Amino acid sequence: MWKWLHPYAKPERAYQLCHTLLPWFATVAVVSLIIGTVWGLVFAPADYQQGDSFRIIYIHVPSAILSMGAYVAMAIAAAVGMIWQWRTAYMTMIAIAPVGAVMTFIALFTGAAWGKPMWGAWWVWDARLTSELILLFLYLGVMALYAAFDDKLQAGKAAGVMAVVGVVNVPIIHYSVEWWNTLHQGATISKFGKPSIAPEMLWPLLINLLGFAAFVGAISLMRLRNEIVQRELHRPWVADLVANSNARAEKE
Amino acid sequence: MSPYAALLKREMTLAFRQKSELIQPLVFFVLVITLFPLGVGPSPDILQRIGPGVIWVAAILSSLLGMERLFRDDFQHGWLEQLALSDASMTGLLMLKVLSHWLVSFVPLVIISPLLALLLNLTEPMYWALMATLALGTPLVSLVGAIAVGLTVGLNRGGVLLALLLIPLFIPLLIFATSAIESAAMQLPYGPQIAIIAALLLTTLALSPFAINYAVKVSLH
Amino acid sequence: MMRFDSFSEFVAMGGYGFFVWLSFGVTFVVMLLLVVDSFYGQRRVLQKAKQEIERKQRILAARRAAAKESQA
């Protein structure tokens, strides 16, 4: 059933696929991010409780969703690498990791900047914030482990184990932190509940979500492309690639 | 003699030959705990309030100190290679190594915990809860730690990396363990927390052997 | 329909301007850094590939020279 996927395990094919997909992802990302952000900042109505500070939602929520989505994608790539012994799967994993880490950082930072006016503190040990912080550590762990090995195939296998172990732990961490928080702090934090959000507020959010997803996709593809070339330096097709790019540069 | 019994015998003999390596994490554990009364003040109420967390945090930190020893020497000397070439299940042999590591590094910690309970003014129910969480939680620390040590054993600079990999994974354990002891402090039942830790331990026990074996294989590469 | 009557009102964001613009600004900068890093990554990698090709040519040249010498 997954047979159609197998040809893309070959680095050269994967490189070509990246090359084909990248412009599409990049275009969607730029267009949706511009539309979503302008709409969210200028045209969406202010929240009746939080005023204009709620506009942070247009980057906070998409980045938070993508931080977790990217982690799952990274772990799936790692699992694929382990099961089918694909080198490209590990390359995909390590291409996604920094992008996911950046998403996590954005979610944390915007959360803090939103929390200051709403809760009166830059940081509260809220369950979601705490598990997001741990998620950042998990990303950093995977990246640091990968960086520590000289042999990058070995590095991919090792970091893959941590990525998969992490994905098993993410739900456990999330629920344990939630439980810990409710035990300790109870209702001191008035959480921003999910109101039935008005459509004119929701649309820019969805557009920005699409934009962030396309952004994550585009950057991951770009990094995957670089990673593939880096890892295939000794292969003839990379030599051809370099020769072509040189020829193009000379023409210009 | 079966290869498993032979390994266990060897591990125990060699562990007790490096007495300083055995005792150092334990001393570190006690030292960290004595810092807290000095840092936050000696008021018995405060100590009792923070005691469970302090003991568990110190236990996790001191375990990180000795964790590397789990596979480091045998990897560097080449004994893991010889183990991989014996007529036995590698997974089983590695689990025995984890067991012997737990016996020599965590059992002493459980044994001296009454002393620390005294230092931090814990009540008797809290003490029993502490024992229960340590008894169930420390094998979990060993098993999860073995995965990360297996992955990092081939690297020369494992130290901080190991902490970065492991501490996030130990957070649920820390939360449930301290919460159990706090429940005990308030004379509340702490069965649920213990049950959750036990469930975590059983899940880890079922899954970690494969992960540890895979991790060591990656390092033997 | 625009929600702000003037540009200064837009900047003020109902008194939350600092937090809103801080969030958007930092997000923009971080994402931009990621894009720039990925672009430079491509350049770095192509540079490396070029070096690799040159390295191979050096080895081949050395081998050819050695072969010639042994013939002579």
Place this chain on the structure above:
Amino acid sequence: MSQLQAIDLTCIRRDRALFSGVSFDLEPSELVLLSGLNGAGKTSLLRILTGFIRPDEGRVMWQGESITNDITRRAFAQQLVYIGHKSAVNPLASALENCVYWCEQQQLTTPPSVIFDVLTTLGLVGLEDVPCGQLSAGQNRRVALARLWFKQSATVWILDEPFTALDVAGIALIEQHITAFCAGGGSVIMTSHQPLVSITQWRDITLEYRI
């Protein structure tokens, strides 16, 4: 039929193909000497044969079965002695203990008297119960090489630079032992950066350094 077969092995380390398409059979009574420049992949090839490394392509067969199969791996382990770069000698334990640990791990019932005899043969007389950390590099190597005497059931030896740190007498002793083992039907595959002295018959397999 040869017992150990390497079929079309490819090894990629650090994204560089060390070798590819390496095939050979290890026949009984045969000594194979792997040669090649530093970095050509001799150690990697030996580690593939033991099963530590999975080849990126190709298979290693033991009695017609792939050694990735756990049952085959264990059957192979019963007849194999491997001595690698790392001696697997623990510096905290004495020479005697190191030998005992290894024999027990290999499920050999070697009586202490035999171990003493072997250690004497290897010139470690009087040093049997000194912790190996206090012995010299050559003496440590001798402790590791003592394993070649203990495992009577072995039919294959895989030796990675066995002569490292040994003196002339030590090398002669090991060469003599290898000759005797081959004469008894055993097969040896080894690497050595120094030429063999007393052994005259061997098969050469050369790994080329690839760019």
